[in-house]
Amino acid sequence: MISLKNLTKVYGHGDSAVTVLDGLDIEVATGQILAVVGPSGAGKSTLAQCINLLERPTSGQVIVNGEDLARLPERRLRVARRRIGTIFQSASLLSRRTAAQNIALPLQYLGVTPAETAARVAELLERVGLSHRANHYPFELSGGQLQRVGIARALALRPSVLLSDEATSGLDPETTRSVVALLRQLRDDLDLAVVFITHEMDTVLHVADSAARLEHGRIAEQGSLVDLLTDHDSILGRALQPQLSSADPAAGSRAWHVTYDSRSVPADWLQRISTDLGEPAALLAATIQSIGGTSTGNATVGLRSPERLAAAAFARYGLRAVPRAADPHPSTPATRATEELQWA
Amino acid sequence: MGLNISAAVQIRALADTPLPELPALLVPALGETLAMVGIVMLVVVSLGTPIAVALHNMAPGGLFEHRGTYSVLSWIVNIGRSLPFLVLMAAIVPFTRFVTGTNIGIAAAVVPMSLAGIPFFARLVENCLRDVPRSVTAAARASGGSPLQIIRTAQLGEAVPAILGGLTINTIAMIEYSAIAGTIGAGGIGYVAVTYGYQRFDQTVMLATVLLLIAMVTIVQVGGDALVRATTPHLRRRA
Structure with missing residues (x-):
């Protein structure tokens, strides 16, 4: 599980300081999918970067399985980051490596032996349904397949938290549905806590158990999907x-x-x-x-x-x-x- | 006057090297040019690449962002890029003599050629790295890579075809510089072209050196293009 406590991110100093995230409290239990929605400029991508700690929060905690990662020194942070798998918007694969080689990347960074890597990659390819595309290069794969490779790569180091940063944005509805179904399947099989950041409201209904609305760097509203949808006063519930x-x-x-x-x-x-x-x-x-x-x-x-x-x-x-x-x-x-x- | 002209024609005609003697003149010169360009390119790649990586990653958004050091390094590279090669070569003669103990010959040519080539290559590679999508570096960081691993796989690794293209351009520029360096007695094709073709009006040698330079540049370009194709998956598969 992952919890963010009083997470704040400020860019710049003094008069030019801009508070992008302002005291966020979010908790996602193991086996749960939380969708974070909000208009552009609300701080969604900064939130994503603070969750996988590509950016250090200015203050507050990012707690994964009981350990606060936000204050770790850089070397230990690199290790700790492996507990959080990230799926990016454009799958951001290495264009000169095959699907299998891309999935192997985190294992290679970690120094896993080639034999173990090969076995793990085969297992991951199977899990995302791409065994038949193992030796294809990114340019030979469809948008949905690229995103599946991105998901497999995010899972390579057996993370307990999966962060999806606009992973379905730009995919056609049918591909979005299949990627979302895969995420839910993986959540169940691997006991993942999933943070699903998106601006697409209709995807939220299909993927999430709960949702939070981010506005001007604050959580304006947060709750289970059912609660939001049956609450007449919920702006998010109405928008869904x-x-x-x-x-x-x-x-x-x-x-x-x-x-x-x-x-x-x-x-x-x-x-x-x-x-x-x-x-x-x-x-x-x-x-x-x-x-x-x-x-x-x-x-x-x-x-x-x-x-x-x-x-x-x-x-x-x-x-x-x-x-x-x-x-x-x-x-x-x-x-x-x-x-x-x-x-x- | 008429006599003078005919004398000049006479001298020129006498100076023309017979065809059978061309290989003896050009083959060693070609070897010298290849040696010069080869050594220079080795120095240029091994020093220009780290400088490019440093520039790219110290720039805003890089792996170890550092505005101050970036500005200083960038400024030094710009100085290296500003001087025309002939001026640079003349300006650094004391430095060249200090490093190599001489200011003529291949060794002396390698110093200014490297000094001109390193910033040139550094800028080319910096550009290549900038063209790699930022999200690729972000994904590599999220995958737990160390800065060195990220630079190797996600930055240089992704930019390989572009860098090879830059290397081709750079090598051709160095062939050109080696010819200019010929004027300070560096040897090579340039030296032959200047002493025989320019100073002695030897049309045969002049033409031969021109053809040789065209052939060299063509081979480098074709070879470079082939390497770019071989390292780019979608170009490779289609071929």
Whole structure:
């Protein structure tokens, strides 16, 4: 597991000093994936460099398996860094080495014997599904394959923490999905604590167990994905929800924007509300998905019933409902939050 | 006047070296040129490369960033790059004599040629290193490499094809410098070209030395290009 305690990074001195990270507290347990999101300039890449200690934090601790790495002298830091595997955005492989030779690099640095290295590399290639590409050069590999080589290299020294710094940015959706699936698989098989830094909100839903929102160098919000998604006041939770364009309600009926506000929304809520109110409920837009076994999502529902009755019906099933204004593009708190978080 | 001109023509005609005698004149000269350029390139690569690595890594964002030392080193390299070779050669005669005990011959030519070649090569290699993506060095650091390991594998290793290209340019420049050094009696093709072709109007020798220099430069360039191809995976596979 990895925990950051009061992590602060300041660049420059005196009047020109810029505080990029300001007292961050983050903890990722073994077997967990934490996504860190935030707009560009929020300090995401500095955070990444402080986690794998390519940059030393100005103050605060980076604790991996009980040891604070932030204050180690340079030589010991180099050894300690091996406990943290890093996956970079562009896989940053050596262009003149084959996939296998790239994966072998950390082992070679460590001075592992050629025989042991070969065995370990074969195992890693197998694990990321690239055994058939062992002797290919980076220019012969696709974006997803390059990233798999990068992942295998990050795992070469059996780290307990995996840091992914925008590892899926720039990949097409399908490749992103397969890389994310691989990361989750590896997390389970190898008991890794994973810090997944990204600006892509839809990837967060697929990869993470919990998420933190970084803003102006501070953690603005942090929690498990389910908590964030079922918390109506969470800006991050709202931003993680897909934005839907709904159909217009029939004349005389009112459109309600409904979000899952608890962990116990029954799957047949729409039917039940219809029955309770004695009118057919019109489904104008909806997206529902299961995150960690809990259903979350949002929907737009058209109803004729009086506002008070309808709101009560929604509340009965753990839903939060806001009547949509006549304005076709209402600036509800939810859409505002999403606009603020639409960075990609 | 007419007599004078015909006398000059006469002298020129007399001075032309017969073709069969050319090898005896040119082969030793070629050997001297190769020796000069070879020694110089050895010195240039073994001193220019560390200077380039130091420049690259002391610059902002390098492995051992150090603005002050970078500026001083960069300034020294710039001085070495500013002087035209002929001026440099003349200016450092006392130094050359101090180092080699003489100011003529191959030994004396090697000193100014190296002094001109080292900063030239250092800048070429520094440029090559700068073209290696920064993330490659970051990945090598994150992989637990020591500075020396990172420099060897992620910086120089990645830049090998570019450096070989630079080495080709540098070698050709040194062939050129060796010809200039011929004027101070360094020997080699340049010396032959100057004494026979220029001072004695020996057209045969002049033409022969020109062809020889063209051939040398061509061979170096073709050889250099082949090495670049051989060390670049995507060029190698396609070939």
